Amino acid sequence: MHAAPLACPGRSRYRSIERGSRLVSDQPVLRLGIPKGSLSDSTIDLFKRAGFRISVPSRGYYPSVDDPELNCVMFRAQEMSRYVEDGVIDAGLTGYDWVRENGSDVHEVCELVYSKATTRPARWVLAVPNESKVQRAEDLDGGIIATELVNVTREYFKSKGVNVKIEFSWGATEVKARLLSAIVDVTETGSSLKANNLRVIDDILSSTTRFIANKHAYADPWKKTKIDAWALLLRGAIEAREKVGLKLNVDKANLADVLALLPAERSPTVSPLADEGVAVEVILEALTEREIVPKLLQAGASGIIVYPLNKVIP
Numbered sequence: 001m002h003a004a005p006l007a008c009p010g011r012s013r014y015r016s017i018e019r020g021s022r023l024v025s026d027q028p029v030l031r032l033g034i035p036k037g038s039l040s041d042s043t044i045d046l047f048k049r050a051g052f053r054i055s056v057p058s059r060g061y062y063p064s065v066d067d068p069e070l071n072c073v074m075f076r077a078q079e080m081s082r083y084v085e086d087g088v089i090d091a092g093l094t095g096y097d098w099v100r101e102n103g104s105d106v107h108e109v110c111e112l113v114y115s116k117a118t119t120r121p122a123r124w125v126l127a128v129p130n131e132s133k134v135q136r137a138e139d140l141d142g143g144i145i146a147t148e149l150v151n152v153t154r155e156y157f158k159s160k161g162v163n164v165k166i167e168f169s170w171g172a173t174e175v176k177a178r179l180l181s182a183i184v185d186v187t188e189t190g191s192s193l194k195a196n197n198l199r200v201i202d203d204i205l206s207s208t209t210r211f212i213a214n215k216h217a218y219a220d221p222w223k224k225t226k227i228d229a230w231a232l233l234l235r236g237a238i239e240a241r242e243k244v245g246l247k248l249n250v251d252k253a254n255l256a257d258v259l260a261l262l263p264a265e266r267s268p269t270v271s272p273l274a275d276e277g278v279a280v281e282v283i284l285e286a287l288t289e290r291e292i293v294p295k296l297l298q299a300g301a302s303g304i305i306v307y308p309l310n311k312v313i314p
Contacts, residue, residue, distance in 0.1 A: 029071050030217075030226045033083060033092025034063060036074040039209065042114055043093055049237040049310045050230075069226065078148075081106055081212060090217035091227050097124060097186070097207035101151050107218045109211040110231045114238055120188060124149055124204040126156075128182045130197045137162055137202055143181025146173055149205070153184045156204050174198060236311035243312060244289050247281045247305040249273060254300030255280075261292050261299060283312060 034054065035043055047054050047065075054072060056063045063072040075083055080094035081104035091109070099106065113121070126145075128134045141162050146169040147153045157164050169176060173185045174196040184204055187193055193200065211231050217223045250258045255270070255278055262268055268282035280301075289306055296304060 027069060028222050029069055030091065030223055031089040032070055032072050032230075033080050033089040033094075034072050034074050035077040035080060035093055036061070037076055039077055039093070039095075040074070046112070046114055046234060046237055049240070050233040051237075051310065052233075084212050084214050087214050087216060089214070090223055091211065091213040091230075093209055093211055095122065095207045096210050097122065097149060097152065097205055099210060099212065100205065100207075101149055103151070104212075105215070106212040107215050109213050109218075109227055110235060112209045112211055112234055112238060114209055114241075121206045121208045122186050122188050123206055124152065124184055124186050125193070126182055126184050126201045126204055127177060127193055127198040128201055129178050130199050132182075132199075134182065134201060140164055140181050145182050145184060146176040146180050147184035148173065149184055149186075152205055156184075232313065233311060236313040239312040239314070240309035242286055243283055243309055244286050245281065245283050245307045245309055246289055246293075247279065247303075247307075248296060248301040249277050249279055249303040250299075250301045251277050257299040258296055258301050261295050263288060283309065 034040070034056075040056070044054050044056065044063075052065060052067060054063045054065045056074070061074045063074065065072050073089060075089075075092070077094045078098050078101075080092045081099045081102045083089050084092050084094075084106050085102075085104045093112065096111075099108075126137060134140060137157065137160050140157075141164065144165045144167055145153060145157070146167045148169050150166050150168050154166050157166075164181070167180065169183070173183050174192060177183045177196070177198055182201070183198075185193070186207075190200075211227075211234065213223075213227050218227060248258070258280060259268065259270075262280075262282055263284055266282050266284055268280050271279045271281075273279055293304060293306070
């Protein structure tokens with residue numbers, strides 16, 4: 001792969017990385033890293049809800065996107081921050097855990113709270129078998145710990161003054177908990193730990209997805225504008241994920257009762273109708289909507305429409 005120079009001033013020509021070509025584009029291009037692996041599907045879905053279509057070839061690493069000013073390449077989340085720091089790509093999405101693990105000097109554009117399974121942060125935890133006598137990290141002194149997050153785990157034990165050997169785990173880390181002293185593994189729901197009869201001794205690190213940029217690229221005015229615009233749209237897509245839009249009609253005589261049921265922090269739009277009634281529109285939490293719709297009907301609302309949202313821009 002042939003990358004553009006680390007610092008490209010202004011709106012000069014940038015080399016394309018699409019399909020590994022050496023074609024030179026006549027317009028500025030932002031080089032964006034998309035995580036390959038467990039975050040891939042949820043990332044593509046997030047971009048779709050933000051208004052952009054990314055198509056990933058079955059065996060390729062260069063997705064196509066309906067934005068001529070964007071070139072995408074796929075890297076593992078574990079290595080993304082290194083390529084951003086080195087200027088191989090201008091920006092990328094990866095976990096805070098891997099930025100920490102790699103010690104990467106990058107600009108954090110924003111936090112994007114989404115993951116492969118839930119909206120909760122991923123947790124790196126120190127775990128042992130249920131039958132283990134270990135109750136705290138200090139009980140592991142002199143032991144062997146298996147993990148993929150080697151550097152962060154080493155820092156953790158060093159901060160506690162506990163001498164352990166850290167072994168890099170190439171996968172199936174849960175299995176090694178009964179072969180070694182303990183493991184440090186990532187979990188979102190805790191289901192895998194429970195299935196393997198493991199219990200958590202301590203939390204090592206909480207991690208969410210971050211949109212990061214190369215510091216030289218972010219200092220370029222055109223690239224900064226492009227990166228900030230993408231960050232705004234991606235945050236808007238996440239903000240809309242748990243919300244819905246609600247429309248309804250109501251007679252003016254019942255308007256006060258209907259408005260009293262709507263969340264106080266959400267100011268609704270009220271518009272007059274031809275038949276002396278009014279139309280009310282508001283954005284609210286999906287969980288709130290399902291609770292108040294029956295109450296709105298009882299208060300005199302009619303013609304209620306609930307619709308999904310793609311983006312909510314504050």
